Amino acid sequence: MKFRLERDVIADAVAWTARTLPTRPSMPMLAGLLIEATDQQLMLSSFDFEVSGRVLVNADVMEPGRVLVSGRLLADISRLLPAAPVTISVEGSRVEVTCGRSSFTLPTLPVDDYPSLPDMPGSSGTVPGSVFAHAVAQVAIAAGRDDTLPTLTGVRVEILDNTITLAATDRYRLAVREFPWTPANTSLDVQALVPARTLADTAKSLAGCDEVHLALAASGASDGLMGFEGDGRRTTTRLLDGEFPKYRALLPSESATTATVDTAALVEAVKRVSLVAERNTPVRLMFADGEVELRAGTGDEAQANESLECSVDGAAIEIAFNPQYLQDGLSALDDATTHLSFTTATRPAVLTGGSQASSPSYRYLLMPVRLSS
Amino acid sequence: MTNPAEDVFGELIGQDAVVAQLRAAAADAPAARAGQPSTAMTHAWLITGPPGSGRSTAALALATALVCPTGGCGTCEECMLVRHSSHADVEHVIPEGVDYLRAEADALMHSAALAPTRSLWHVFVLEDADRLTEVVGNSMLKSIEEPTPGTVWILCAPSAQDVLPTIRSRCRHVTLATPSTTAVAAGLVSSLGVDPAMASFAARASQGHIGRARALATDEAARLRRQDVLRIPLQLGDLGSCLALAADLVETVNADAAAMCDPLDAREDAALRAVYGDGAQGKGLGTVERRAKGAFKDMQERHKRRRRRVVRDQLDRAIVDLIGFYRDVLVIQLGAHTELVNAEMRPQIERVASASQPPETLLRVDALERTRNLLAANVPALLAFESLTVTLKDPSLASSGAVRRDRVTG
Numbered sequence: 028m029k030f031r032l033e034r035d036v037i038a039d040a041v042a043w044t045a046r047t048l049p050t051r052p053s054m055p056m057l058a059g060l061l062i063e064a065t066d067q068q069l070m071l072s073s074f075d076f077e078v079s080g081r082v083l084v085n086a087d088v089m090e091p092g093r094v095l096v097s098g099r100l101l102a103d104i105s106r107l108l109p110a111a112p113v114t115i116s117v118e119g120s121r122v123e124v125t126c127g128r129s130s131f132t133l134p135t136l137p138v139d140d141y142p143s144l145p146d147m148p149g150s151s152g153t154v155p156g157s158v159f160a161h162a163v164a165q166v167a168i169a170a171g172r173d174d175t176l177p178t179l180t181g182v183r184v185e186i187l188d189n190t191i192t193l194a195a196t197d198r199y200r201l202a203v204r205e206f207p208w209t210p211a212n213t214s215l216d217v218q219a220l221v222p223a224r225t226l227a228d229t230a231k232s233l234a235g236c237d238e239v240h241l242a243l244a245a246s247g248a249s250d251g252l253m254g255f256e257g258d259g260r261r262t263t264t265r266l267l268d269g270e271f272p273k274y275r276a277l278l279p280s281e282s283a284t285t286a287t288v289d290t291a292a293l294v295e296a297v298k299r300v301s302l303v304a305e306r307n308t309p310v311r312l313m314f315a316d317g318e319v320e321l322r323a324g325t326g327d328e329a330q331a332n333e334s335l336e337c338s339v340d341g342a343a344i345e346i347a348f349n350p351q352y353l354q355d356g357l358s359a360l361d362d363a364t365t366h367l368s369f370t371t372a373t374r375p376a377v378l379t380g381g382s383q384a385s386s387p388s389y390r391y392l393l394m395p396v397r398l399s400s
Numbered sequence: 401m402t403n404p405a406e407d408v409f410g411e412l413i414g415q416d417a418v419v420a421q422l423r424a425a426a427a428d429a430p431a432a433r434a435g436q437p438s439t440a441m442t443h444a445w446l447i448t449g450p451p452g453s454g455r456s457t458a459a460l461a462l463a464t465a466l467v468c469p470t471g472g473c474g475t476c477e478e479c480m481l482v483r484h485s486s487h488a489d490v491e492h493v494i495p496e497g498v499d500y501l502r503a504e505a506d507a508l509m510h511s512a513a514l515a516p517t518r519s520l521w522h523v524f525v526l527e528d529a530d531r532l533t534e535v536v537g538n539s540m541l542k543s544i545e546e547p548t549p550g551t552v553w554i555l556c557a558p559s560a561q562d563v564l565p566t567i568r569s570r571c572r573h574v575t576l577a578t579p580s581t582t583a584v585a586a587g588l589v590s591s592l593g594v595d596p597a598m599a600s601f602a603a604r605a606s607q608g609h610i611g612r613a614r615a616l617a618t619d620e621a622a623r624l625r626r627q628d629v630l631r632i633p634l635q636l637g638d639l640g641s642c643l644a645l646a647a648d649l650v651e652t653v654n655a656d657a658a659a660m661c662d663p664l665d666a667r668e669d670a671a672l673r674a675v676y677g678d679g680a681q682g683k684g685l686g687t688v689e690r691r692a693k694g695a696f697k698d699m700q701e702r703h704k705r706r707r708r709r710v711v712r713d714q715l716d717r718a719i720v721d722l723i724g725f726y727r728d729v730l731v732i733q734l735g736a737h738t739e740l741v742n743a744e745m746r747p748q749i750e751r752v753a754s755a756s757q758p759p760e761t762l763l764r765v766d767a768l769e770r771t772r773n774l775l776a777a778n779v780p781a782l783l784a785f786e787s788l789t790v791t792l793k794d795p796s797l798a799s800s801g802a803v804r805r806d807r808v809t810g
């Protein structure tokens with residue numbers, strides 16, 4: 028095997044593939060990175076039985092071949108390369124990397140037992156990488172992290188014709204985001220539950236792509252995978268199996284009070300108020316008479332008052348939230364103004380972007396903390 | 401359909417009833433996965449049986465049969481992947497420590513929620529399910545009771561009583577019998593081509609432990625070690641000789657464990673080094689130890705635990721062999737018409753039998769059982785065996801308990 032390519036191309040490709048290498052591999056060879064050179068193309072792959080990563084780049088291939096090398100080592104080397112064309116060749120059981128005046132030698136690993144990567148599942152369509160990454164980030168923030176409640180560690184993906192809906196909840200909040208996409212064939216109706224951490228990492232790593240292909244097997248097929256591909260980079264991840272909560276029923280259909288407030292001002296106020304209070308103290312918000320008053324703590328101990336201008340419509344309401352969850356929602360909205368709607372102080376509040384109050388594409392539902400007094 | 405004689409269940413020796421049950425489960429599995437009610441297939445199994453009866457063989461056979469399109473042919477790609485521990489839908493878990501760790505259970509809960517990717521089922525084989533402690537085990541209950549639709553748990557343990565009741569009650573229990581001497585001997589002849597006389601000796605001497613029978617049938621050193629152990633009852637003399645015999649035994653076992661573990665450790669160390677790029681050259685590269693820091697530490701811990709386990713298994717084997725010897729003594733003393741485990745030592749056994757009475761023999765067997773418990777409680781091996789040899793020499797000391805207490809605490 029022998030090929031040549033630009034430093035930045037190989038460095039990016041290695042960094043992207045090494046991203047998913049397991050840190051504590053269940054089998055040593057899974058810490059390997061597979062290099063395959065064919066017909067002017069170079070393919071790098073990693074796989075740990077849960078997530079696979081594969082990147083395809085153009086290269087000047089002088090001699091095709093296939094080797095497995097230490098992923099961590101190759102990643103370290105690719106960071107040390109000077110800005111010059113890189114030549115990689117196999118000499119016996121060693122790989123030689125030369126780049127300008129630098130040269131490195133890596134041992135090869137036995138490649139025969141390396142597991143074959145899964146194929147991309149059947150149906151697919153496309154969405155701009157930036158749209159996908161933003162939508163996933165907005166939703167993944169609400170996913171649970173407790174593996175004893177595995178279905179809550181996933182993001183529910185629902186594809187119905189031209190619309191994708193993402194949802195995640197850890198029981199304290201629920202984030203739902205809808206966005207359009209371009210399916211390869213119409214009349215699609217599929218659902219899947221994707222591990223949130225993998226989905227978030229993958230979407231972020233493909234954010235720069237003009238188009239990201241999403242691939243999910245039609246309902247009923249048993250290949251249990253979702254695939255993502257953009258600019259020659261492809262990831263598959265195993266799906267979570269199991270029932271995601273029937274979240275649509277949780278979204279309130281009406282409200283008693285609505286409020287609109289400057290997002291940045293509210294975020295800053297929540298930060299300040301919760302900083303001076305004890306950790307994990309709920310932050311209380313009193314919406315009335317054109318302002319929102321913030322206090323941290325409960326009962327008479329409440330302290331650190333602060334008021335903000337706020338347009339309030341409907342009955343006055345006092346409601347308390349976990350400050351971190353409130354801040355998460357406000358940042359995820361990514362909108363200059365925030366629209367909040369309430370039914371009662373014990374029922375969930377819904378946060379939406381002020382600029383899309385009429386038909387929000389993103390909703391962040393937040394359970395209030397019960398006040399003791 | 402697969403020829404039953406050559407499929408994955410063929411490796412189980414002397415377990416016809418269990419094989420029939422597991423084959424039926426595998427045959428019914430596709431229908432069960434499609435949502436049809438099934439009596440033969442279920443999502444949580446507990447396979448128990450004495451050491452060496454083939455618990456993990458049975459568990460892996462069922463796992464293979466569930467992911468093989470033809471119920472465990474033993475030759476297709478799926479079957480080969482399981483055999484090489486590289487099937488994406490079969491996870492074989494051996495606890496790293498004395499107990500399952502919380503982190504191991506958490507990782508399992510995550511994996512167990514994942515859908516199968518190339519088969520109908522995602523199968524988890526858990527060895528040593530008796531090492532699931534209450535806290536860790538209970539965190540897994542929900543998944544074992546009501547796993548995600550494609551997940552199957554196959555737990556292995558010496559006996560159902562050793563497993564948390566909460567887990568036990570959620571599993572279908574399959575019990576392996578101690579395979580008969582005839583079945584083990586026949587298995588040795590057919591699978592290893594061992595000479596029938598040797599096979600018969602090994603089957604008898606192993607007392608139904610298949611792995612042990614294989615070793616005795618094929619490994620001269622294992623046979624010699626066993627002979628050394630069985631000579632102990634004949635050589636017990638004054639206190640000094642008892643202590644020396646105990647020291648010899650423990651030393652031999654440690655040396656054997658080293659002989660067995662050193663090459664394995666070295667091979668795994670080399671494989672791990674290779675994977676983290678040992679031998680790489682170039683300016684600015686850190687050392688392999690640094691790249692693989694966590695992985696090396698994990699491996700060394702694993703090696704230590706493996707060695708401890710090998711030592712313990714060998715010591716336990718010595719005790720089993722000695723129990724077999726005194727059982728033979730008792731058979732002679734009582735004039736029972738039972739086949740001797742150590743038929744080739746009949747003259748020596750008769751000598752011991754005529755020099756003592758059955759109650760003493762029973763006390764000696766008690767002392768052996770007690771030693772076993774001491775080892776399980778991590779009492780240092782030398783202390784436990786010194787106490788043992790002294791008691792074997794004069795079993796009347798055991799009833800007072802004096803020797804045991806002195807030696808163990810001293």
Ligand SMILES: [Zn+2]
Nearest residue numbers: 468473476479
């Ligand atoms: Zn097969």
